[in-house]
Amino acid sequence: xxxxxxxxxxxxxxxxEPHIHRTPILxxxxxxxxxxxxxxxKCENLQKAGAFxxxxxxxxxFGLSEEQARRGVxxxxxxNHGTCLSYAASRRRVPCTVVMPRTAxxxxxxxxxxxxxxxxxxxxxxTSREAVFAEVVAETGAExxxxxxxxxxxxxxxxxxxxxxxxxxxxxxxxxxxxxGGMISGTCLTLSNLAxxxxxxxxxxxxxxxxxxxxxxxxxxADDAPNTVADGLKVPLKDLTWHFVRNHVTDIQTASEQExxxxxxxxxxxxxxxxxxxxxxxxxxxxKHPDVFAGRRVGVIITGGNVDLDTLPWN
Amino acid sequence: xxxxxxxxxxxxxxxxEPHIHRTPILxxxxxxxxxxxxxxxKCENLQKAGAFxxxxxxxxxFGLSEEQARRGVxxxxxxNHGTCLSYAASRRRVPCTVVMPRTAxxxxxxxxxxxxxxxxxxxxxxTSREAVFAEVVAETGAExxxxxxxxxxxxxxxxxxxxxxxxxxxxxxxxxxxxxGGMISGTCLTLSNLAxxxxxxxxxxxxxxxxxxxxxxxxxxADDAPNTVADGLKVPLKDLTWHFVRNHVTDIQTASEQExxxxxxxxxxxxxxxxxxxxxxxxxxxxKHPDVFAGRRVGVIITGGNVDLDTLPWN
Numbered sequence: 029x030x031x032x033x034x035x036x037x038x039x040x041x042x043x044x045e046p047h048i049h050r051t052p053i054l055x056x057x058x059x060x061x062x063x064x065x066x067x068x069x070k071c072e073n074l075q076k077a078g079a080f081x082x083x084x085x086x087x088x089x090f091g092l093s094e095e096q097a098r099r100g101v102x103x104x105x106x107x108n109h110g111t112c113l114s115y116a117a118s119r120r121r122v123p124c125t126v127v128m129p130r131t132a133x134x135x136x137x138x139x140x141x142x143x144x145x146x147x148x149x150x151x152x153x154x155t156s157r158e159a160v161f162a163e164v165v166a167e168t169g170a171e172x173x174x175x176x177x178x179x180x181x182x183x184x185x186x187x188x189x190x191x192x193x194x195x196x197x198x199x200x201x202x203x204x205x206x207x208x209g210g211m212i213s214g215t216c217l218t219l220s221n222l223a224x225x226x227x228x229x230x231x232x233x234x235x236x237x238x239x240x241x242x243x244x245x246x247x248x249x250a251d252d253a254p255n256t257v258a259d260g261l262k263v264p265l266k267d268l269t270w271h272f273v274r275n276h277v278t279d280i281q282t283a284s285e286q287e288x289x290x291x292x293x294x295x296x297x298x299x300x301x302x303x304x305x306x307x308x309x310x311x312x313x314x315x316k317h318p319d320v321f322a323g324r325r326v327g328v329i330i331t332g333g334n335v336d337l338d339t340l341p342w343n
Numbered sequence: 344x345x346x347x348x349x350x351x352x353x354x355x356x357x358x359x360e361p362h363i364h365r366t367p368i369l370x371x372x373x374x375x376x377x378x379x380x381x382x383x384x385k386c387e388n389l390q391k392a393g394a395f396x397x398x399x400x401x402x403x404x405f406g407l408s409e410e411q412a413r414r415g416v417x418x419x420x421x422x423n424h425g426t427c428l429s430y431a432a433s434r435r436r437v438p439c440t441v442v443m444p445r446t447a448x449x450x451x452x453x454x455x456x457x458x459x460x461x462x463x464x465x466x467x468x469x470t471s472r473e474a475v476f477a478e479v480v481a482e483t484g485a486e487x488x489x490x491x492x493x494x495x496x497x498x499x500x501x502x503x504x505x506x507x508x509x510x511x512x513x514x515x516x517x518x519x520x521x522x523x524g525g526m527i528s529g530t531c532l533t534l535s536n537l538a539x540x541x542x543x544x545x546x547x548x549x550x551x552x553x554x555x556x557x558x559x560x561x562x563x564x565a566d567d568a569p570n571t572v573a574d575g576l577k578v579p580l581k582d583l584t585w586h587f588v589r590n591h592v593t594d595i596q597t598a599s600e601q602e603x604x605x606x607x608x609x610x611x612x613x614x615x616x617x618x619x620x621x622x623x624x625x626x627x628x629x630x631k632h633p634d635v636f637a638g639r640r641v642g643v644i645i646t647g648g649n650v651d652l653d654t655l656p657w658n
Contacts, residue, residue, distance in 0.1 A: 052367045054389065058457075073615045074369065142373075293652060300388045300617040300648030333615030337608060343658060 029267055034221040036183035037190060037214075044086040044184060047119050048076050051188075053195045056298040063314050064322035068196045069295075072188060073303040073333025077115035077143075079108035080188055080211055080331050081175070087184030088173040089116035097122045102170035104150075104161050106132040107260055108332050109175035114145035125170060127161045135336065176210030177266035185214030190222065192327050199226050201321065203310040204329040206230035206239045206280065207261035209269030211331060216276035226327075227278040229320075231313040233258045233288060239265055240280040243273060257285055257341050260306035260332065279320075283312035289341045291315060295330070305341060307331045344582055349536040351498035352505060352529075359401040359499060362434050366390050366503075368510045371613040378629050379637035383511045384610075387503060388618040388648025392430035392458075394423035395503055395526055395646050396490070402499030403488040404431035412437045417485035419465075419476050421447035422575055423647050424490035429460035440485060442476045450651065491525030492581035500529030505537065507642050514541050516636065518625040519644040521545035521554045521595065522576035524584030526646060531591035541642075542593040544635075546628040548573045548603060554580055555595040558588060572600055572656050575621035575647065594635075598627035604656045606630060610645070620656060622646045 054069045072080035089101060100123030103113050110126040117124030124145035128137060129152035137147050150160035165172060174181065188211070189202060202219065206212045212230050219226045232240050236254035242265055250264040265273060273280075283291070292308035295301065307330045314321050314328065369384045387395035404416060415438030418428050425441040432439030439460035443452060444467035452462050465475035480487060489496065503526070504517060517534065521527045527545050534541045547555050551569035557580055565579040580588060588595075598606070607623035610616065622645045629636050629643065 078615060296617050296652055300393060302611050302615040302617060337611055337655070337657070340652070340655075342652070 030179050031268070031271060032179040032183040032186070032217060034217070036179065037186040037218055040087040040183040041187045041190060043090045044083060044187065047086045047090070047116065048082055049074060050191055051075055053192070054299050054301065058298050059294065059311070062294070064318050065314065066325045067314070067328055068199070068326065069299060069328045069330050070188060070192045071301060071330050073301055073307065073330050077108070077112045078332055078334040079112055080185060080329070081108045081112035082115055083187050084181030084184030084210060084214070085109065085112040085116040085173065086119070088178065088180040089113070089120050089122065091180055092122070092171060096171050099169040099171065100124055101173050102127070102161070102164050102168065103173050103175065104128070104157050105175050106136055108334055110136070111139045111143070111334065113173055114140045114143035117145060118143040123168065123170065125164050125168060127157060127164060129157070133336065139334070175263070176208035177268045179268065181210055182213045182217060182268065185211050186217040188329065189215045189218040189327070193223050196325070196327060198325055199223070199327045200324040201227040201229060202327040202329070203229045203231055203314055205258065205261055205306050205309045205331055206232050207306070208263040209239065209265050209273055211329060212277065213269045213272035215329070216272040220276045228276060229313070230273065230277055230280040231309040232280055232282050233261055233309055234282045234284050236262050237282050239273065240282050242270070243277065243280045258288055258306040258309050260304060261309065281313035281317060283309055283316060287312040287316060293342050301330070302333050302335060303330050304332045304335050345494050346583070346586060347494040347498040347501070347532060349532070351494065352501040352533055355402040355498040356502045356505060358405045359398060359502065362401045362405070362431065363391050363397055364389060365506055368507070369614050369616065373613050374609065374626070377609070379633050380629065381640045382629070382643055383514070383641070384614060384643045384645050385503065385507045386616060386645050388616055388622065388645050392423070392427045393647055393649040394427055395500060395644070396423045396427035397430055398502050399496030399499030399525060400424065400427040400431040400488065401434070403493065403495040404428070404435050404437065406495055407437070407486060411486050414484040414486065415439055416488050417442070417476070417479050417483065418488050418490065419443070419472050420490050421451055423649055425451070426454045426458070426649065428488055429455045429458035432460060433458040438483065438485065440479050440483060442472060442479060444472070448651070454649070490578070491523035492583045494583065496525055497528045497532060497583065500526050501532040503644065504530045504533040508538050511640070511642060513640055514538070514642045515639040516542040516544060517642040517644070518544045518546055518629055520573070520576055520621050520624040520646055521547050522621070523578040524554065524580050524588055526644060527592065528584045528587035530644070531587040535591045543591060544628070545588070545592055545595040546624040547595055547597050548576055548624055549597045549599050551577050552597050554588065555597050557585070558592065558595045573603055573621040573624050575619060576624065596628040596632060598624055598631060602627040602631060608657050616645065617648050617650060618645050619647045619650045
């Protein structure tokens with residue numbers, strides 16, 4: 029297992045700079061009043077392809093050798109990683125295949141195809157996904173880019189907090205949602221090297237709290253059929269992300285479905301941005317724990333903005 | 344009638360700088376493809392108090408003499424100007440009264456009160472509003488800050504396009520929605536002086552097309568009970584804004600209700616921002632007129648983001 033380093037993050041930063049946005053920081057007087065903290069929202073919903081995952085995907089794609097690039101990349105994802113890998117592949121003009129369950133939302137398949145990638149459908153089961161994915165790789169020789177348990181991906185995500193500490197002075201804590209742990213691992217990589225005084229908190233839905241339970245237990249525990257409105261956070265930790273979580277995260281806090289939806293609505297109303305339920309879990313845990321965050325300068329990572337406008341969770 | 348000048352804009356810029364955001368410019372590959380143009384969205388929905396009107400209101404409030412300031416400010420508005428004047432007054436800690444129809448949405452009244460201003464209700468008629476407003480001014484001696492037909496307000500709004508031409512090089516056109524004409528007048532003020540090569544287009548709902556008809560007729564025409572989803576654009580031109588429209592606007596284009604809602608949805612989906620129907624009229628007219636805009640670099644002003652999340656027009 030190769031653990032990515034600060035040098036990998038710095039190389040990623042240079043490599044992906046032409047392909048990603050330096051996303052803005054937004055603030056809200058009302059959200060500061062509600063939390064008692066000074067909150068600085070890093071808006072990765074405004075990132076290329078609508079999610080921070082454009083960073084890791086771009087780093088993986090643009091780090092390929094010419095020979096690897098000719099064979100292209102492949103992944104399995106029904107979420108932002110599939111879209112973002114397609115985006116990055118389109119920028120380098122290399123082939124990209126995304127294996128998705130046939131039951132995935134049409135909008136997700138359209139987004140991948142919109143970047144010129146190929147969608148290969150599987151049945152909605154792990155067995156089918158793995159079988160279909162193996163066929164794709166055998167057929168194309170494509171490089172597998174895992175959604176999060178990949179050192180190239182983590183080094184890419186790590187560029188987000190590198191920007192944030194340049195944009196906001198004297199942060200005392202950073203809060204980001206945790207699913208598989210790619211963003212949190214990248215945050216750990218950067219901050220543990222460049223700003224070790226900043227505490228790192230992960231935020232997770234109560235109804236998909238495998239990372240929190242893993243953290244308390246000291247070993248990886250997977251959820252049994254998690255179900256949450258924060259649908260980007262259902263996946264489990266893997267060895268590489270567990271390494272960062274175990275060694276560098278201060279705490280993992282959880283929020284209920286109602287707290288997540290309420291925080292999402294507060295962000296839409298006050299920051300005037302469209303973002304995903306998964307991104308709202310961070311604010312939900314901050315509002316729930318004024319004892320931890322009040323009086324502090326806190327960075328909050330808004331991870332993505334690809335949401336179905338027809339089925340907003342408060343309607 | 345005093346016509347504000349470039350010097351007034353420059354003074355406004357210095358005066359309001361501590362009280363407003365320099366709002367970001369966002370772009371979208373997909374919206375560029377759909378329009379055939381290069382679009383640069385100036386996001387005043389991310390402005391303080393959620394609308395560009397924080398600029399004009401701040402300029403008016405911070406330009407008051409000490410004696411005027413003690414008596415405070417007053418206006419009549421059930422929209423963004425009331426909220427933004429309250430915001431500006433709260434920053435200078437001066438009294439502010441907003442006359443609103445008792446039928447105005449509770450959220451609008453709450454927003455004004457949230458900034459510590461006083462709401463005085465009137466009946467939903469022009470007669471009642473004028474009578475109640477006259478009482479407020481007689482009682483308080485407050486300075487009236489009109490929502491748009493006020494040289495201080497126009498000089499404040501003019502700072503928006505001054506920022507935009509610093510943020511985006513080589514613009515060929517700017518498109519902004521037109522209601523009473525405050526933003527368009529400010530845009531005309533700045534661009535006619537600093538970048539006279541940039542064409543200025545105003546965008547208006549078909550169902551509230553008084554500015555368009557005025558422009559064609561050569562004199563102000565008011566609508567008879569306009570009704571549009573773009574509810575910020577129902578008010579008529581007045582002498583000061585008509586001066587700028589008549590002399591500096593290249594054309595006024597209109598869009599149907601369906602075109603406005605469709606453009607609003609495209610912006611939410613692709614720019615990941617929460618903005619008002621009124622702000623979508625600009626993109627709607629751009630998509631309708633590829634003959635005018637294709638191949639050009641076009642600035643688009645997103646005017647505000649104060650929308651009711653419970654009643655989105657596509658649901």
